[in-house]
Amino acid sequence: MEEDIKEMANYCLNCANKPCSQKGCPLSNDIPAFIKCVKENNIKEAYKILLNTTVLGNICGRICPHKKQCEGSCIRGIKGEPVNIGKLEAYVFDTALKNGYDKNIKIENDLKGKKVAVVGGGPAGLTCSAFLAVKGAKVTIYEKYNKLRGNFNTWNT
Ligand code: SF4
Structure with missing residues (x-):
């Protein structure tokens, strides 16, 4: 993992009340949980967490108005710079694409035949x-x- 990504992830406080997710993210991505996995270098798990609420992380990580959304609600932003959540999200999805993590997605039967x-x-x-x-x-x-x-x-x- 690149040093800057590690540094960005370690800067996150993994806040229990998740303002970045609950107030800032229209999709309610579980931001502290996915960043915790990035800290642990478990990108596959970070991807799995994000997939619960989004499939366009490569795009959203780059073009969402983060400063008005997740990063605008980040606790770190009160006294300094917020966590670079968008870049971390894009990194997780780029890594998933590069390594073919999608091949492991299980297709369910709930809507089979529809x-x-x-x-x-x-x-x-x-x-x-x-x-x-x-x-x-x-x-x-x-x-x-x-x-x-x-x-x-x-x-x-
Ligand atoms: S508010 Fe900021 S520091 Fe807290 S969990 Fe979210 S990204 Fe991390």
Whole structure:
């Protein structure tokens, strides 16, 4: 693990009341728990924890408005710099992608045999589709653009 990642993770206080998760994260990612795993160099477990609430960590870790969300609620930010939560989240998902951790995801049977149509291939549609697929549903995404990504053109305006 890179030294800067280790340093960032060790800077987290693993607060029991989790303001970063409970007040700051729209998805309620369990931030102290995943960062604890990063501290222990258990990236597979950190990924598993994050997968309970998100499937787009590579993206959210980079483009979420962290200063207004998780990092804006970080206790460390009261007297200094907040924990770099976004970078840690992206690191966990990048490591998972590089090492093929997704191959271990177990497809459940809860929705086996069900067909679901999801309208819109932006972040919400993709996340919804991924959670449904893990439950065993056969998902079809309908998207008006020729790419799945949502209308990210607005990010540059
Ligand atoms: S508030 Fe900050 S220091 Fe506390 S657990 Fe969350 S990221 Fe770590």
